[in-house]
Amino acid sequence: MKSGFIGIIGQPNVGKSSLMNRLIGEKISIVTPKPQTTRDAVRGILTTDEYQMIFVDTPGILTPKTELGKYMSKETDVGAKDVDVLVIVIDGARRFSEKDYAFIERKLALRIPTYVVVNKTDEAKYERVYPILSKLAPFMTEAEGRGVIKEIVPTSCVNGSNIDKLREMLASELTDEVMYYPEGDLTDRSLRFVVGEIVREKSLLLLQDEIPHGIGIVINKFEEKKETVYVEADVVCEKDTHKLIIIGEGGSMIKRIGESSRRSIEDRTGKRVFLKLFVKVREDWRNKKNYLRDLGYEG
Ligand SMILES: Nc1nc2c(ncn2[C@@H]2O[C@H](COP(=O)(O)OP(=O)(O)O)[C@@H](O)[C@H]2O)c(=O)[nH]1
Ligand SMILES: [Mg+2]
Secondary structure (H helix, E strand, C coil), rough: EEEEEEEECCCCCHHHHHHHHHHCCCCCCCCCCCCCCCCCEEEEEEEEECCCEEEEEEECCCCCCCHHHHHHHHHHHHHHHHCCCCEEECCCCCCCCCHHHHHHHHCCCCCCCCEEEEECCCCCCCHHHHHHHHHHHHCCCCCCCEECCCEEECEEEEECCHHHHHHHHCCCCCCCCCCCCCCCCCCCHHHHHHCCCCCCHHHHCCCCCCCCCCCCEEEEEECCCEEEEEEEEEEECCCCCHHHHHHHHHHHHHHHHHHHHHHHHHHHHHHHEEEEEEEEEEHHHHHHHHHHHHCCCCC
16 A cells, blocks of 8 residues: 655646546546636545545645735645645646746756646647647756656546546555545545635636635534534625625525535535525735634635
């Protein structure tokens, strides 16, 4: 039985969370088309008879503009440190920039076994992916001051292409001989945290573009019983106008967010879920330490 930690890093929106979910075969991290969906380093755990892989999904590289941004940036660093293997994810459908190149070079200097995943191959034409591969080619050979990319793996989280192959490669890198988590654990996070993430995901998916980045969820009441889960949560936003939009006409929007969240939590737990949502305004909460703490973004 082998085990180890695998950090998943890269730019926002390239599919890091989707990749972790695919590798584990369960939805652990929330996924939306919007950048900066992931705010915390979330561990996803895959245990088989042969190994235990602990993936660390991260918010991704960003230049922090708010206190929340600083927190997210720290969480990304956490996910890239003290891991046994690094997976750098690139969006194959987007242009590969000098910044991407420099980022990979810096990570190779850490001399952690590194795999580069070129994701979204279902969307990316070969003409797009090829220049990326040729830019990465120099990293396949030794140079001073850095390690080499062990393998470049084109993947798709939509059709599952090369996911099994990548999982096998990563399994071959595991060297620890400890079970870090009990069999059956899918994440290091509590159900309470997961519920907050689900409500945030449904809010991001259902709301228009300008609001999502300013949304946070505070769980005020959480009672899990044998057959039921009872939750009361605040959907926190930054402006009165946002509050009106989140509530929607006659409460229609918050009702949709609530119903869609409830279904998702029921799927996850197999229990009957009672969910009450309240919309609150906290001006500029992303820059206020005490609000950030209430929202769970601490440290
Ligand atoms: N077409 C396509 N879309 C993908 C793929 N992987 C992820 N996505 C989409 O890309 C967006 C961002 O994904 P997410 O996993 O949240 O990216 P993250 O910010 O890097 O964690 C979502 O809309 C996903 O559905 C893929 O392989 N192909
Ligand atoms: Mg993510």
